[in-house]
Amino acid sequence: MTERENSQNPLARFYENRDEVIEDVVQRTLLETLSRSSEVAASSARTFQEKLIAESLEQEFRRLDLSKDALRGVVDQSFWQGIASAFRERDSETDLRPILERIIRYHAEEIAGHFDPKVYKMATLILPNGFNWMFRTLDWKTLWAVFRTLMNEKIDLRRKVHLTGDIQLIKNLSKKGTIVLVPTHFSNLDSVLLGWALFEMGLPPFCFGAGLNLFSNPLLGYFMNHLGAYKIDRRKKHSLYRWTLMNYSSVALENDCHSLFFPGGGRSRSGAPEFVEGNLKPGLLSTVLRAYIRNIQKKKTNPNLYIVPCVISYHVVLEATSLIEEHLKRTGANRFMIDNDESFAPKTIAKFIYNFMRGSSSVNLHFCRPLDPFGNLVSEDGLSRNQAGRILNLPDYITTDGEIGSKPQRDREYGLNLNQKILDRYKQENVVLSSHFIAYVFFEYLLQRFGEGDPLRLFKHQTEQCKLTTDELRTYAVPILKKLQILHEGGGVLLEPVLRSNDFDQVLESAGRNLAVFHTARPILVEGQNVGTEDLRLLYYYHNRLEGYGLAKQTN
């Protein structure tokens, strides 16, 4: 990347001033904390601050007790012991501000990422050439097999990863304001694919928050650390951490850094897209409005932020087995992090890529219609229009009593509204693949025949029993396919071309072929005139991808 490119790259500029960014984040968070404590009764302000510190200490020591990262643990332990000691020694006159500031700074330092243009250039070169970082730990046989496949397949990700949607519009908008990409999240490979896709689209690098666990892999961590990723530790729930994280994201957006959030939080455990459960995490998304308000207050030339939802559709998900197990066993939020996730095993990833590149499988990344921070659709000129076609003056939304500014209660409601609009886009621009459809109808059929509508009851059956003829499946599936096609024609969903035809056999063949890739126990097995499964839970996982449209009700 040349010096000129660098100066045009907001992310590079942002990280050139890393120290100033951290200082800005610290001072904003501190100011907000003090302002929050002044909002409570004057007599309780100190208690409020004490509670914040105590909350941080309690949660951090608990986290450290459970931490498996010995090295990081020592550094953290020493810091938090220092805080605990300063907190213990306080008296009624002690100013708590320095303690609060130390905690906030500690979080800001941890969260802040780096951007190294050289690493970015290297990563964008090597990524299309085969994810070779993950092959280092493979035995030579596997390595050779993967290498040979990749060479034979001419290593063309463009053939495998389809980018759909109005890409030109997004490119145009990236010059008129800041893009906030909000994808669905099914796999740890999402970030890698998105990184490649954005490069392929000719967009500058994006700032993105990545789970701290992803940084623990030395090689992946190295790239994450130098490609503009900032760290999100999902185990940290205390207020001071959350507020620091929010401000970091907001500062990045205000500095014109195009950003990427996974608004659903972690990967979908059930395999269902985010709109099925219907709730997105309000946290990082709320920073969009916050940044917009600041941009307006600062009278920036390009104050606009454009939210671009993106739907990722895999035929086969790398971590499907562990995710569905987690979903079924799930007992609470403390089980959020998956230990020994199969996607972290280099061999598994290599096998996945090997099969993915070699087989007919593909991934679809659909970039939905962009929204403004208030959920209105944005047109090609970068402007929002109302239903009557009138151009909207967006600052009107943040005007109360004639004044432009933040209003916490109002802005929370705007955040909920934006969440809903993103979910609406996910649902309407969801690209349904043949594998999703066949998994859906097959599982629904089994559910009614063997499970009395209850998946758990169905899971008690042997997979050998869960077999039917293709004719039986066709009879059940065709009316649902018709319903799906009508929904598609009305703009309620997107279908891959094979689903737009009325050739059920072709749909079944496509699904069987794509789902045969990778999983040892195949979720769908098409043998002659029979359709079966080797893993009901996996079938359930892929079935869930088409939940939320009420399709089976038609046939029931």
Place this chain on the structure above:
Amino acid sequence: MRNRQIKQVGIVGAGQWGTTLAWLCSLKCEDVRLYDYKPERAKLIQQTRKNKDFTGDFEIPGNVSVHSDLEHVIGSAQIILVVVPSQSMRATAKAISQFCTPSQYLVHGTKGLEQKTHKRMSEVLLEETACLRVGVLSGPNLADEILNGLPAASVIASRFDEVIEGVQNLLSSPRFLVFGNHDIVGVEWVGTLKNILALATGMIHELKLGQNTQALILTRGIAEIELLFKKLGASSETLLGLAGLGDIFATCTSQQSRNFRAGVLLAQGQGAVEVQNQVHATVEGLHTIRAVLDFKDEHKLDLPIIEALGRCAFQGKGALDEVQKILARIPGLEKVV
């Protein structure tokens, strides 16, 4: 907007309730603009200061101006009140969207659902305009009584505090109390579901089954609404509040209520179409029954009273037979909530 004076209000709909609201607004706001879609009538009201069709000889104050130019009425208003029949709401919202801006608060005072979509009025407003700060004003508000200076109260429901505060500030007076509520779903639904109860009480009245039966049907009807509320994500507190029980009392105890009269006709063996033709105006309760029956099927709810009303209205079943079927059910433990 708490304690700040609202300088201009636009009211869309110059019917009885619209005119009443214009008067209430005029007590606090210096510039109240009332929209009537009929130019001739708008002119007449403006000249005579009387809305003969809806409020008789009530004299409209000088700071209320009446127009048929929608842009003039709402273009620069801080708060827009929309008071039109439910089935005109979408067309009105489309018209409003030509002139309104996202800085304005859009509040409606219409009870009922859109027939075709079963959507609430605020949903229609959100779909058709770019305003997000929307609200609903609802409660036991008989316009005649309010215009005669009798005390009354209402509820402003909105997800936005500032809308609640703005409307309270605009309309509250010692004779007209305005309570706030964040449960816009509950307030809108109960404002339309109460019409079903009015149908039921009208029917029991006509069947001459007595006050005890009326109390029974009303109470169990409220329990059915509670069941619906749970599925709709609405709050039980709303049901117990002014927009809930308050409005149910007012509607079900008034024999002049349109829905009560429709209930009487149903008991006489007339179907929904005949009832609608005889009443000469929209009977919201009948449309609401349809909406609830669709919803009930989707969520597998047991709503015996509403189902029985549906059978009388749409399947030609006899009212007395249906009441007897309800009475024949063996009651378990009494569950209201």
